[in-house]
Amino acid sequence: MxxxxxxxxxxxxxxxxxxxxxxxxxxxxxxxxxxxxxxxxxxxxxxxxxxxxxxxxxxxxxxxxxxxxxxxxxxxxxxxxxxxxxxxxxxxxxxxxxxxxxxxxxxxxxxxxxxxxxxxxxxxxxxxxxxxxxxxxxxxxxxxxxxHHGENPDVTLQAALSAAGSTAVPRFIGQLSSEWDDVGRPGGRATGNVAFAQEFLDGAQDGWKVALEYAADGRDFTELAAALGRQTAEVHETLARALPTNDTSPADIAAVEVSWKRRLMLAEREVPTLMESREAIEAVYAAAAECDWPRLQRIHGDYHLGQALLVPERGWVLVDFEGEPLRPMDERDRPDVALRDVAGMLRSFDYAAGATDGWPTDWARASRDAFFEGYVSASGVDPRGFSALLDAFELDKAVYEAIYESRNRPDWLGIPLRGIAQLLAQRADVTLDR
Incomplete structure (x- = not known):
């Protein structure tokens, strides 16, 4: 050659x-x-x-x-x-x-x-x-x-869900791994996934495009949002059964808080106007760190409407479990808080509204509420019971979005910035009520 x-x-x-x-x-x-x-x-x-x-x-x-x-x-x-x-x-x-x-x-x-x-x-x-x-x-x-060395979550999680009989993901067919030299590893070799195959879902519609159409037309999305909440809860429950979980330790909480603050520092360099909100954002993070946290488990990790497909006669099917691109791979393959996924989808509803002329906030609010109700009906767990923690994850996701938009779509930067402002105002109202 x-x-x-x-x-x-x-x-x-x-x-x-x-x-x-x-x-x-x-x-x-x-x-x-x-x-x-x-x-x-x-x-x-x-x-x-x-x-x-x-x-x-x-x-x-x-x-x-x-x-x-x-x-x-x-x-x-x-x-x-x-x-x-x-x-x-x-x-x-x-x-x-x-x-x-x-x-x-x-x-x-x-x-x-x-x-x-x-x-x-x-x-x-x-x-x-x-x-x-x-x-x-x-x-x-x-x-x-x-x-990357180690498991790729996209392979591991979808294989586990498929093996457990879940229809919430495409049927898993097979995977291929490889080895290569790596002087930094014991024995000088690394191993990782290089390819995998799964069922192709013919006729599937991208969830983001579906939501945009509904938002633009002012159509009621609550039935689909509730179904997505149920499917999300089913995936979380199956992953908790199929793969290890563990109690959240003080060290785990501290590590998440460090990652939140690290991302905020990066965002301030990319979007200097965020420096004006640093104190308020860090106060939300500090309050979340003092809360009781649920058990850690494997999650999707980069959850939004674009990671959900609407399949004829089957409903919602979730895909792309690789985790958030800006997070290191060794963080993506660890147990995490399921609320991270919930927060990601909440932000996605707001994004669909923000990307629509007129910014239909009522549409987004109704979709969020329906998603919650669907999640509760399938799991018996109401994420709103962890409001301070959920707000922190949602705020962190919006900070991530600000970084992404500043680098790739500056015209869309207003969507996450408005989301950050709304979340901070919401937390301030909660604090005043107390």
Whole structure:
């Protein structure tokens, strides 16, 4: 594969999943594995590359297919042409790679039944491939681009829920792990998930788009919000049964409070106007730290309307359990407070209203109340009983949103800033009432 690394280095910086924007990639190869293929013109390699360009090295998975002939449809996904004259193609866009990967993920599947594959274009951090079986979209396979040592919550949690019989997530089909050199690990090796496959939900509607349409039209969303609350509670209850839980220790609470304050400091650098609210925000965090906390358990971790699909004749199905992108991976795979998920969805209702002309706050308030009622009906637990803690998680989520919007959509920055102001006013009213 002479000069294939140079081809990848020139190509990788233009990919949506490349995290080192603003850096010139500086790649070094950690491993390269050849995968058997049934295509005589294809050579498939999975290359793990460490990028040393940023402050923190990042490990990427780059599957490639080498071909002597390039078809016109493959040209947009061409990585380059190496010194041997072979065309190097981004693996997930080549059916030979997808068939080979599916043989590893689902050994019982007959590759001859795979009639078509296509890559989803909207993803930011991974690459997902829809696989048609006998002409029907049946499987979605997620290829992780940035790799980490240890379990990926998206794999672990969805596998546990599926194994427990939950229909609140797509049916889990299989996963693939890999090893690579890591001098910082005992034994000098690291292990992590590189891909997994699950049921594809044909006809599913994105929950965010559904909510936006309802908010824009002024339609009552409360029935759907209540159903989402019930499904959320069911997922929390199943995860608590299927995976370990533990009591919340003073050290756990202190760690969460530190993460809240760390995020606030970052937000103040990105959005200086937040400095005016620092004292009030930290007072909310301090009050939450003094409360009684529920047990810790595994949760979704980055929960909002965009992580829920509305499936015909099935209802809400939850996806993308990787956790919040700005949190370190070693934090995302620990037990957490289920209220974090609840707070995330509450903020999402407000976001749908804020992204709508006229900002229908009554729509958001009704949707929030219905979500609570659905959650209580399914679990017997009312999150509003932990109001100080729930407010702190919701406030932290709004601070996170302010960071995101300042970096990516400055025109939307007013949505989280208004949310922060409303939350602080709400807490002030509660304090005065006491």
């Amino acid at each position: 002479s000069n294939t690394l140079e081809c990848i280095t020139e190509w990788i910086g233009r990919q949506r999943w490349y995290a080192g924007k603003g850096h010139v990639p500086r790649l070094r190869e950690l491993s390269r594995q050849t995968i058997d293929t049934d295509d005589p013109d294809a050579t498939i390699s999975v290359i793990l590359l460490m990028d040393d360009a940023g402050h923190v090295p990042t490990l990427y998975q780059v599957p490639v297919v080498e071909r002597s002939v390039l078809q016109p449809a493959e040209r947009p996904n061409l990585v380059g042409q190496n010194d041997d004259g072979l065309f190097v193609i981004d693996g997930p866009h080549d059916p030979a790679y997808t068939r080979a990967l599916m043989r590893l993920l689902a050994p019982d599947l007959d590759p001859a039944t795979i009639t078509a594959t296509r890559v989803l274009s909207a993803e930011q951090s991974n690459t997902s491939v829809i696989v048609d079986i006998d002409g029907v979209p049946t499987i979605i396979c997620k290829v992780f681009r940035a790799l």
